[in-house]
Amino acid sequence: MISRQDENPPVRAGISIEQNYAANSDFGRTRLINHEHELVDYQNISLNRIWLNIQDSCFAPHWHSAMEIIQPVENSYVAICGDIRQEIQPGQIFLIPPRLRHELVAPANGKRYIYLLNISAFTKLQGFSQVMSVFSQPLLLSRQDEGDTYETISDLLEQIRDEYFNEKELSDLTISSLLLQLLVCIGKNCSRETLSVSRNSHARFRDYMELFSEALSYIDDHFSEGLTLDEMASRTGFSKFHFSRLFKKYTNYSFIDYLHFRRIREAEILLLRPDISITDVAISSGFSSISSFNRIFRQEKGCSPSEYRFRMLSENEG
Numbered sequence: 272m273i274s275r276q277d278e279n280p281p282v283r284a285g286i287s288i289e290q291n292y293a294a295n296s297d298f299g300r301t302r303l304i305n306h307e308h309e310l311v312d313y314q315n316i317s318l319n320r321i322w323l324n325i326q327d328s329c330f331a332p333h334w335h336s337a338m339e340i341i342q343p344v345e346n347s348y349v350a351i352c353g354d355i356r357q358e359i360q361p362g363q364i365f366l367i368p369p370r371l372r373h374e375l376v377a378p379a380n381g382k383r384y385i386y387l388l389n390i391s392a393f394t395k396l397q398g399f400s401q402v403m404s405v406f407s408q409p410l411l412l413s414r415q416d417e418g419d420t421y422e423t424i425s426d427l428l429e430q431i432r433d434e435y436f437n438e439k440e441l442s443d444l445t446i447s448s449l450l451l452q453l454l455v456c457i458g459k460n461c462s463r464e465t466l467s468v469s470r471n472s473h474a475r476f477r478d479y480m481e482l483f484s485e486a487l488s489y490i491d492d493h494f495s496e497g498l499t500l501d502e503m504a505s506r507t508g509f510s511k512f513h514f515s516r517l518f519k520k521y522t523n524y525s526f527i528d529y530l531h532f533r534r535i536r537e538a539e540i541l542l543l544r545p546d547i548s549i550t551d552v553a554i555s556s557g558f559s560s561i562s563s564f565n566r567i568f569r570q571e572k573g574c575s576p577s578e579y580r581f582r583m584l585s586e587n588e589g
């Protein structure tokens with residue numbers, strides 16, 4: 272069932288931080304909700320939505336296909352993602368991956384930038400899966416903890432805002448370029464292991480990251496085939512045990528979980544094509560049987576492939 276949830280009317284303010292950006296100038300009065308799925312109302316044929324939010328509205332559990340970034344300016348803001356309840360402070364950046372169910376709790380007063388950024392155009396690029404293996408769960412960046420990484424992402428977000436709010440020539444294309452740089456920064460620097468690596472092990476860590484980047488690229492190219500742990504260990508020159516341990520360490524996934532993640536992501540794309548049968552989707556995505564496909568898809572997405580197809584196609588038609 273699709274419903275519209277009223278929002279507070281747009282607010283315009285004249286304080287210094289808002290002089291270049293009309294606060295909430297493209298923040299709509301309604302949100303289109305299908306069950307918990309928010310259908311993002313991109314404005315002016317843009318692929319993105321950004322606003323300086325100064326409202327006290329809270330957002331019930333929902334999800335959307337855009338990645339979301341929350342950057343408090345004044346006062347904190349709370350995001351709840353599953354078992355994670357994160358209070359985000361000014362000087363921190365909170366990144367929520369696409370399609371992750373979350374809830375937002377606003378204080379009585381405060382300001383924060385909210386970004387809804389469409390990264391679907393990058394899904395076929397080599398290396399994208401490596402980024403998403405790092406970004407499968409929310410990321411919290413703090414200036415005092417992440418240093419250069421925080422500054423790089425903060426600077427990219429400032430450039431994105433500047434392009435978006437000032438409606439510069441080729442702004443959407445420029446924002447896509449900046450967003451791609453942001454994703455690369457996440458992929459290279461934001462794994463839990465990266466954020467805690469010592470200087471003495473930095474060079475070795477970089478070598479391993481390059482090696483596993485190549486391994487992920489190989490999986491991206493061959494996920495529909497009968498890839499095995501033995502084969503991947505042999506390709507990287509490690510024993511099966513050592514490969515498994517390092518793969519988990521540097522991607523936050525076990526090998527089989529990552530392979531399932533990659534295959535399910537391909538299945539999500541194919542399910543949007545009604546001319547392809549569910550069985551063919553399973554085979555093209557690399558699953559050996561329709562039963563294993565249905566079981567793993569339901570584990571990952573909370574519904575069957577048929578239910579997912581019906582829901583997504585119905586929303587696209589609406």
